[in-house]
Amino acid sequence: MKLTAVQLKKLKSAAKSAAQRAYAPYSNFPVGAAVLGGSGKIYSGCNVENASYGLSNCAERTAIFSAVANGEMRLKCVVVYTPTKIVTAPCGACRQVIHEFGPDARVISFCTSREEIDVSIHALLPGAFGPQDLV
Ligand code: THU
Numbered sequence: 001m002k003l004t005a006v007q008l009k010k011l012k013s014a015a016k017s018a019a020q021r022a023y024a025p026y027s028n029f030p031v032g033a034a035v036l037g038g039s040g041k042i043y044s045g046c047n048v049e050n051a052s053y054g055l056s057n058c059a060e061r062t063a064i065f066s067a068v069a070n071g072e073m074r075l076k077c078v079v080v081y082t083p084t085k086i087v088t089a090p091c092g093a094c095r096q097v098i099h100e101f102g103p104d105a106r107v108i109s110f111c112t113s114r115e116e117i118d119v120s121i122h123a124l125l126p127g128a129f130g131p132q133d134l135v
Contacts, residue, residue, distance in 0.1 A: 037072035075102030
C-alpha cells in the first residue's frame, strides 16, 4: 500500500516516541510501533514486559490491540522502531496478529542506521492461517 510522505513521517515519529515509553527493564530492548488504520488514524504502542517474563507484550501487539480497542479492525500499515543499528523484523507472534487485522498490510521496520525493512505481511508470513480458514 502506498503511503504519503506525511503519513510515513507521522507513523515513524509515533513509533519512535512510543519506544521511549517502552517498559523493558528485563531485556533492555525498547521497541515502539505505530499502525495506520483504515480510517487514517494512527495508533501507537510499546513493548510492556513483566517480571513473569512470558507475559511480556511486544510493541506491535500493543499498538494493534489499541487500534482494535478503538474500533479499528482493518490495518493498512505497521511501522516498528528499535533504537539499534541493526533493523529488526516483527516476531512470529506479532506477524500472526498483524495478519489477523491486516492481511494485506505493509510492514516497515526502521532503526538508528539507514537499514530498513519494507515488505508485505505476505512476505513475512506466507501461507498464513487466518480468519478465512474458519469459515
Ligand atoms: N519485542 C517487540 O516488542 N517487538 C519485536 O518485534 C521483537 C521483540 C520485544 C519483546 C521483548 O520485550 C523485547 O523486545 C525483547 O525480546
